[in-house]
Amino acid sequence: MKLRRIVSVVFLVSGIASAESPRPVASHPPTGASQGGARGAVILPGGSPVKSRISFTNEVSRILQDRCQTCHRAGGIAPFPLVTYEDAFNFRDAIRYMVETRQMPPFKQSKACQSMKDDPSLSAKEIETIGRWVSNGAPEGNPAEMPPAKSFPDIWTAGTPDLPLAMPQPFTPDFSNGDVYRCFVMPTSTTEDKWVTKVEVLPGARAMVHHVLLYLDTTSAAEELDARDPGPGYACFGGPGFTLTGGLGGWAPGNKPMELPNGLGMSLPKAAKVVMQVHYSARGGILEPDVTQVGITYAREPIQREYRALPIVNQTFRIPAGESNFLVTQSVPFVPASITLYSITPHMHLTGKAMQVEATLPGGAKVCLSNVPAWDFRWQGTYFYETPLQLPIGFGLSLKAWYDNSTGNPNNPHSPPRDLTWGEETGDEMCIAFLGFTLGGPVTAASADADLAVVEPPVPSKAKDWADLAGQRE
Numbered sequence: 461m462k463l464r465r466i467v468s469v470v471f472l473v474s475g476i477a478s479a480e481s482p483r484p485v486a487s488h489p490p491t492g493a494s495q496g497g498a499r500g501a502v503i504l505p506g507g508s509p510v511k512s513r514i515s516f517t518n519e520v521s522r523i524l525q526d527r528c529q530t531c532h533r534a535g536g537i538a539p540f541p542l543v544t545y546e547d548a549f550n551f552r553d554a555i556r557y558m559v560e561t562r563q564m565p566p567f568k569q570s571k572a573c574q575s576m577k578d579d580p581s582l583s584a585k586e587i588e589t590i591g592r593w594v595s596n597g598a599p600e601g602n603p604a605e606m607p608p609a610k611s612f613p614d615i616w617t618a619g620t621p622d623l624p625l626a627m628p629q630p631f632t633p634d635f636s637n638g639d640v641y642r643c644f645v646m647p648t649s650t651t652e653d654k655w656v657t658k659v660e661v662l663p664g665a666r667a668m669v670h671h672v673l674l675y676l677d678t679t680s681a682a683e684e685l686d687a688r689d690p691g692p693g694y695a696c697f698g699g700p701g702f703t704l705t706g707g708l709g710g711w712a713p714g715n716k717p718m719e720l721p722n723g724l725g726m727s728l729p730k731a732a733k734v735v736m737q738v739h740y741s742a743r744g745g746i747l748e749p750d751v752t753q754v755g756i757t758y759a760r761e762p763i764q765r766e767y768r769a770l771p772i773v774n775q776t777f778r779i780p781a782g783e784s785n786f787l788v789t790q791s792v793p794f795v796p797a798s799i800t801l802y803s804i805t806p807h808m809h810l811t812g813k814a815m816q817v818e819a820t821l822p823g824g825a826k827v828c829l830s831n832v833p834a835w836d837f838r839w840q841g842t843y844f845y846e847t848p849l850q851l852p853i854g855f856g857l858s859l860k861a862w863y864d865n866s867t868g869n870p871n872n873p874h875s876p877p878r879d880l881t882w883g884e885e886t887g888d889e890m891c892i893a894f895l896g897f898t899l900g901g902p903v904t905a906a907s908a909d910a911d912l913a914v915v916e917p918p919v920p921s922k923a924k925d926w927a928d929l930a931g932q933r934e
């Protein structure tokens with residue numbers, strides 16, 4: 461929040477917040493080929509002329525296409541497009557500020573922890589390119605060098621799914637109290653247990669759909685919650701409102717479809733209901749009916765390992781009202797199994813400040829699993845490791861989470877602050893990180909042959925304890 465205020469100042473200083481001057485006129489070099497070779501030549505304070513050829517058409521447009529337009533385009537989740545030269549020129553100072561401070565593209569994991577897949581962060585060179593372009597007056601460049609417009613398909617990109625699911629009817633959120641979190645129950649009606657290898661989410665109203673989380677329900681709990689709440693789905697904030705029996709991952713803008721490595725599968729018990737939580741963002745000022753879809757693809761090959769999730773969680777904390785840096789911890793000292801860790805999903809609510817999850821190896825060495833130093837409730841998700849982590853039998857887990865439950869936290873849901881405990885509501889807190897893993901080492905060509913079909917039939921991963929992993933098959 462504090463950062464946003466700084467950015468508003470940037471807008472004001474550069475005058476680009478003003479809606480009355482949509483087109484920059486005199487403050488940048490005229491565009492077009494007539495400018496010849498002088499375009500982009502600048503004299504540095506030292507006096508030496510430096511030829512800089514960075515322009516919108518030759519470099520900056522490409523960075524915006526690759527790194528920004530998943531959200532900053534017509535109908536995208538960001539409040540303005542960054543597609544045309546005018547778009548970029550109008551926001552040049554804010555763009556530079558947001559990329560230099562690494563607030564955009566949004567990515568909340570610390571780089572010092574682990575390399576994550578789908579990390580959208582700009583390289584140092586891309587940030588420098590944008591900075592130099594702005595310093596040089598943000599020239600347009602030669603229109604002939606402009607890359608073709610990037611297209612963003614609104615169709616299944618990971619192939620036609622075996623089981624396409626959709627919300628039962630279109631849902632139009634009511635933003636009168638801010639953002640809306642809603643859960644939709646989608647029956648699978650499958651008659652046997654299945655292994656899932658691919659999950660793709662297709663948001664309907666992209667300008668509103670901020671993120672999606674997929675839970676599984678093998679009971680009638682979600683349907684009962686749905687029946688009690690008028691309209692499609694039911695209100696749900698921090699979680700789906702029932703005891704979890706499993707999940708199928710999630711989606712945020714820019715995520716690719718989730719495809720498990722060969723040989724791994726997620727269990728989809730027969731007749732389970734997929735409960736889809738959608739966060740609708742009020743920020744774009746757009747209101748339209750949404751039908752978000754989920755495409756599920758089943759395993760074609762035998763599965764060697766079940767991809768499953770277990771949490772490290774503290775549900776018994778009390779965060780005193782007024783505390784601005786309150787630490788909640790949890791640890792699992794000894795896990796009696798070796799695992800291959802693929803992903804981590806840290807989760808807190810609105811007073812969360814930072815969270816770290818660490819593994820301790822049997823020899824005492826520490827491995828960072830997740831470090832979100834500046835928690836932002838609106839930018840959360842599942843992080844997949846670039847290289848899955850091997851944790852040997854006897855490893856331990858520890859979690860540290862910090863909360864700001866003071867009046868100084870503009871996101872505090874209570875004014876005046878109240879003591880906060882575990883719960884599903886907007887005014888409650890959570891302290892949890894889900895680990896996505898398989899038992900045993902990675903599936904290799906050798907182990908695939910040896911272990912063919914060693915996996916037991918899918919078991920709905922109930923809230924099993926880490927300790928229960930002992931004795932389970934690799």
Ligand code: HEC
Binds near residue numbers: 528532539555743
């Ligand atoms: C994953 C979606 C996403 C991506 C990718 C993304 N943005 Fe944004 N951007 C947003 C949203 C949403 C906002 C509105 C503020 C917010 O919700 O945090 C925003 C706001 C901004 C702002 C205004 C700052 C403010 O707080 O008002 C600038 C400038 C910006 N983005 C630039 C960029 C640039 C440059 C890139 C690429 C290098 C980029 N963004 C990539 C979603 C995105």
